[in-house]
Amino acid sequence: MLKIYGSMLCKDCVECVAALKKSNIEFEFCDFADNLLYLKEFLKIRDENGLFAEVREKGSIGIPAIVKDDGSICLDWAEFL
Numbered sequence: 001m002l003k004i005y006g007s008m009l010c011k012d013c014v015e016c017v018a019a020l021k022k023s024n025i026e027f028e029f030c031d032f033a034d035n036l037l038y039l040k041e042f043l044k045i046r047d048e049n050g051l052f053a054e055v056r057e058k059g060s061i062g063i064p065a066i067v068k069d070d071g072s073i074c075l076d077w078a079e080f081l
Contacts, residue, residue, distance in 0.1 A: 002027040002080065005042040006063035009033055016064045016077040023081050027066075049073055 002020075004027050006013035013029075020027055032039035046052045046062055051073055055062035066074045074080075 001069065003030060003067040004028065004077075005030045005032060005038060005045070005065045005067070007031055007033040010061075010063055013064045019077065019081060025080055045073065051075065 002025070004013075004016065004020075006016070006029070008014055008017070008031055017027075017029055030038040030041065032042055042063075042065060045065065045067070046056070052062045052065075055075070062075060064075075064077055066077055066080070068074065
């Protein structure tokens, strides 16, 4: 099952969740606005994964961040639709 890190305060995360639900794709949404443990997990992923280098350079957050079953990370939720 997909594990998605983000916040429902982010319009991209809201769109992602809505689209995945509409497509009946199972996922766990880890909203770090509600749970600091999720924020710590996300920051560890973001700080250690080269996928986020450009995101960090731009001063962006990098959400929604999708962790696949195999542990790989994706920033483009549309590929699951």
